[in-house]
Amino acid sequence: MKYKGRTVFSSVVITTVFVGLGVRLAFLHLRPSPEIMARIETARRLEQETRGPRGRILDRNGNMLAVDIAAKHVCADPKFIQQNGDIRAVCDALSSQLSMDRNVIWAMLNQPDRQYVRIQKFMREETIQPLRAMNLKGLVFEDVPIRDYPKGVLGAHVIGYANYEGVGSAGIEQRMNSVMQGVAGLRISQKDGRRREIYGTRTVNIEPQPGADVYLTIDQQIQHFAEKALDNLLAKYHPKAAWAIVQNVRTGEILAMASLPTFNLNRFSTAPAEWMRNRAINYTYEPGSTMKAMVIASALDCGAVRTTDIFDCENGAWFYGGTTLHDSHPYGRLTVADIIKKSSNIGAAKVALQMGNAKVYQSLRAFGFGDSTGLELPGEDAGILWKPDRWSKISITHIAMGHEVLVTSMQMLSAIGAIANDGVRMRPLIIRKVVNSKGETVLSPQPQVLGRPIRPETSKQMRRLMARVTQPGGTGTQAALPGYLVAGKTGTAQKVNLEHGGYYHDKFMASFVGFLPVENPAISIIVVADEPQQGGYYGGTVCAPFFREIADQTVRYLRIPPEGFTTEYVTDIENSGSGEESISD
Amino acid sequence: MINRQRVRSHKAQVRIPFPVVLANILVFVAVFGLSYVWLCARCDTLGQEIKRLETVQRETRRRMINEQDRWSSQLAPANLDRALKRHNLAMHLPNEQQIVRVRNGAVSPSATLAYNK
Numbered sequence: 001m002k003y004k005g006r007t008v009f010s011s012v013v014i015t016t017v018f019v020g021l022g023v024r025l026a027f028l029h030l031r032p033s034p035e036i037m038a039r040i041e042t043a044r045r046l047e048q049e050t051r052g053p054r055g056r057i058l059d060r061n062g063n064m065l066a067v068d069i070a071a072k073h074v075c076a077d078p079k080f081i082q083q084n085g086d087i088r089a090v091c092d093a094l095s096s097q098l099s100m101d102r103n104v105i106w107a108m109l110n111q112p113d114r115q116y117v118r119i120q121k122f123m124r125e126e127t128i129q130p131l132r133a134m135n136l137k138g139l140v141f142e143d144v145p146i147r148d149y150p151k152g153v154l155g156a157h158v159i160g161y162a163n164y165e166g167v168g169s170a171g172i173e174q175r176m177n178s179v180m181q182g183v184a185g186l187r188i189s190q191k192d193g194r195r196r197e198i199y200g201t202r203t204v205n206i207e208p209q210p211g212a213d214v215y216l217t218i219d220q221q222i223q224h225f226a227e228k229a230l231d232n233l234l235a236k237y238h239p240k241a242a243w244a245i246v247q248n249v250r251t252g253e254i255l256a257m258a259s260l261p262t263f264n265l266n267r268f269s270t271a272p273a274e275w276m277r278n279r280a281i282n283y284t285y286e287p288g289s290t291m292k293a294m295v296i297a298s299a300l301d302c303g304a305v306r307t308t309d310i311f312d313c314e315n316g317a318w319f320y321g322g323t324t325l326h327d328s329h330p331y332g333r334l335t336v337a338d339i340i341k342k343s344s345n346i347g348a349a350k351v352a353l354q355m356g357n358a359k360v361y362q363s364l365r366a367f368g369f370g371d372s373t374g375l376e377l378p379g380e381d382a383g384i385l386w387k388p389d390r391w392s393k394i395s396i397t398h399i400a401m402g403h404e405v406l407v408t409s410m411q412m413l414s415a416i417g418a419i420a421n422d423g424v425r426m427r428p429l430i431i432r433k434v435v436n437s438k439g440e441t442v443l444s445p446q447p448q449v450l451g452r453p454i455r456p457e458t459s460k461q462m463r464r465l466m467a468r469v470t471q472p473g474g475t476g477t478q479a480a481l482p483g484y485l486v487a488g489k490t491g492t493a494q495k496v497n498l499e500h501g502g503y504y505h506d507k508f509m510a511s512f513v514g515f516l517p518v519e520n521p522a523i524s525i526i527v528v529a530d531e532p533q534q535g536g537y538y539g540g541t542v543c544a545p546f547f548r549e550i551a552d553q554t555v556r557y558l559r560i561p562p563e564g565f566t567t568e569y570v571t572d573i574e575n576s577g578s579g580e581e582s583i584s585d
Numbered sequence: 586m587i588n589r590q591r592v593r594s595h596k597a598q599v600r601i602p603f604p605v606v607l608a609n610i611l612v613f614v615a616v617f618g619l620s621y622v623w624l625c626a627r628c629d630t631l632g633q634e635i636k637r638l639e640t641v642q643r644e645t646r647r648r649m650i651n652e653q654d655r656w657s658s659q660l661a662p663a664n665l666d667r668a669l670k671r672h673n674l675a676m677h678l679p680n681e682q683q684i685v686r687v688r689n690g691a692v693s694p695s696a697t698l699a700y701n702k
Contacts, residue, residue: 064657070647125651150658199632224662483684556678 046191052182053145054166055211057159057173059220060253060432064150065159066173066265068166071146072128074098074119074139078111081138090136094119097131122146122164147173149265155223157259157278158216158377158430161268170268170276172430174378176214179434179442183209212442215432217253222246222554226256229527229549234260237542238533239510243279244546245413246554249521251447252417252426254375255554257281279530281380284406285509288493288539289475291402292348293513294415294453295355296340297462298363301423301454304354307337307461311347318346321394325349325401328492341468343475343490345401352400357388360396366453367415368425369407374450375428383407402493409511413526415453416513419462420487420521423454463487467518470544479512479544481551483562487521488514488547490539495531507531512543516551517563525550 028036057066074094081087087109095102098120108117121144128141147162160171168177185208190201226244233242243259259279263271277283299305316330327344339347352360364370370385384406386395391404398404410428418425427448434443454462466487470480475490491511494503510532515524527543527550536542555562658664669676 063660064653067650067654067657069651069654125648148654150654151661152658152663154661154663197636199636200628221662553678 044190046187046189046197048187048189050185050187050208051145051166052184052208053210054147054162054182055176055180055437056213057180058213058215059155059218059223060216060255061219062215063220065155065216065218065220066147066149066162068145069124069148071122071124071144073121073142073144074123074128074131075142076109076117076119077115077138077140078109078117079113079115081109082112085137090138093131093134093136094139097128098123151220152264152266153262154220154227155216155218155257156262156265157276157280158218158254158257159265160378161265171278171377172214172216175376176431176434180211180214182211182437185209210437212434212436214434217248217255217429217432218257219255219557221557222550223256223258225550225553225557226258227260227262229546230258230260232549233527233529233542233546237529237535239529239531239542240533241279241283241530242528243283243409244525244527244550245280245409246550247413247417247428247524249417249420249515249524250426251429252414253429253432253447255523256550257430278377278379279409279528281375281377281408281410283530284381284383284408285528285530286403286405286493286496287407287412287511288402288491288509289343289345289348290412290416290489290491290511290513290539291405291407292340292343292400293419293462293466293489294364294367294369295348295352295360295400296336296465297419297454297458298359298367299351299355300336300461301458302355302359302363304359305336305351307335307465309336310334311336311339311344311350313339313344313346316346318349320349320397321392323394325397337465337468340465340489341471341474343469348400349397352396357391357396360399361385361388363453364399364405366425366451367418368411368450368453369405369415373410373414373428375410376430376445380410381408383411402491409526409528412511412513413524414450416489416515416526417524418451418453419459419466420515420524421459422456423452423459425450425453463515463518463521466514470514475538475540476512476514476544478540479514479547479551481516481548481555484516484551484555484560485518485563486514486516486548486551487518488512488544490544492538492540508537510537510539510542512539512547514547514551516555517560519563522558522560523551523554525554 032040053068056064056068058064076090081090087106091102091105091109094100094105100120105119108119111117131139132141145166147166149159149161158171160168160173160175162168162173162177166181168174168180173180186204186206187197187202188204189197189199191197226246230242230244233239241260244256245254245258246256247254257278257280259277261275263275268276296305300307310333313327313331313334315332316327318325325346327346329342331342331344331347334342334344334347336347336351338344339351355363364385369383372380372382386404391399395404414425414428427450429445429447431443431445433441433445436442464487466489467485468474469476469488469490470486471477476488479486479488489512491509491513493509494505495507495509497504509528509530511526511528513524513526515521525547527547529542532542554560
């Protein structure tokens, strides 16, 4: 009885406390305040934005050249490892598996107040597999997409690369970035105490859409032929750089575009900027004698000369306009056909003078010089072809032999392609089609005619004249391919001395451009070498053999039938009255 | 009028007692509640299963792409060249001298006839 009052009091207090807690609990559950509700909502809300994979790049036959693959960031929780694991063991394992300095890893993990450090970024699944098998506590493998280029260096300059944020930064990756980028997905849901999604609370679920696949006109096998030939060229003549393009004459499709030095796309960040330059489209140079083909084609087309017309080539030196033009070898009288075959500068200059400034300019513009070709690659240069009002008296003679004009290899190949393709200049194509994630073709560029610089009859004449360049006595005999008639033109140009003006006497651009088979051209090829260092510098010596190497493998790969290797085109000077060449078999 | 009163009194006699009604209601509520709980649990299980399958699908897709990538890498012309060299398989295109060319006009009619037979 003594403690009755206290007991009652205690009971009342405890009951009051519990009732109070009960009432509070009831209020929290039944009528929570908006503020508390908002806090709960925020803590539970799960909003995940998932990046749609970037579209692939494939060659014309569907071989994969670029794809997004799953990689991992290797991360760690230093606090957890310090409390629950053996930091030394983790350090040793990471150091051996990731080939990293142990001290660096130790410094990262020895931070007891941190709960997150990233040890290594963008690791491939197969690399981290052994690490994962060790089941080390405190290590986390974060999923991350990474752009992979399974062919490494193959077609590096055409494909280009996407940076670590998944944005195309060069080549096709850059040009087609907008269609290749996937559409991000969104998932709004709630998570439990262990931060796992509660499926039943998922309110928004938009799946990410992969970007469109881009099919190139490039054929990986022909690309390999071209790159291998350039490797051989580099090994033999040690030029500063070399590049080559293979094109389908009829459609304008680029089958291969190679440029050396090159770089591995999977390690693009370590490559010097100069290696990343696609010289086939953005290096302009004075082409030298390859330009004679276009000048003489135009002269024949406009009737200024005939193939059998004879020009005096002044025995190798001709004083004109206050300066002396030279031929590499002295020639006396040459027909127009032989001017091409022997590559006479003086002969070409005289042919151009027959045409006059305006016609030469117009015809070279019609062949596409001075304008970019419209190739779907970033950074294409337009070259330089000045208007005649800026020409000096002797400019026309220099332009006829490929000086005072800057071109890209793509322009030169496009112009030669017009000669091969019955006078029709095609727009170079690098993209074959674009297919979206539903399998629908959303873009399919069709062959496009850019112009008709010469008539079909002139084209036929020129094909036959250019075929003589690779035949005995021509400058490009090393480009001859048994079983096929090869038409081509050699080019050797002294490089411009930008520092002191004039030309270098020991620095040359060597090139060979041509097509085959002559009667029904299928492919055209250009090979260019910048400053060959040893073993020769003429286009016919340095580039023609590698033109043949590429052509030899490509015609067999494409199953282009031979057209009879005994046919030889000769110009009958004696019967020049007919004005046409005859064919002897 | 008398008939109506009889019917009413008969109805009053068959009225279900309150505890039974209460028991029925409680049983109904319990069954409803249990069904709800069971459905909730079922939905939860299905949700977890869907989540698991989503993860499996994502992993499988990821592995497929990675394998395609590795396969594509192995099929690179340079790698094929290296592999052929490693196994001493020198693959060269035939020389001009090794090629036999058959021209259209070179096949005699009798030979063509024999071939057709």
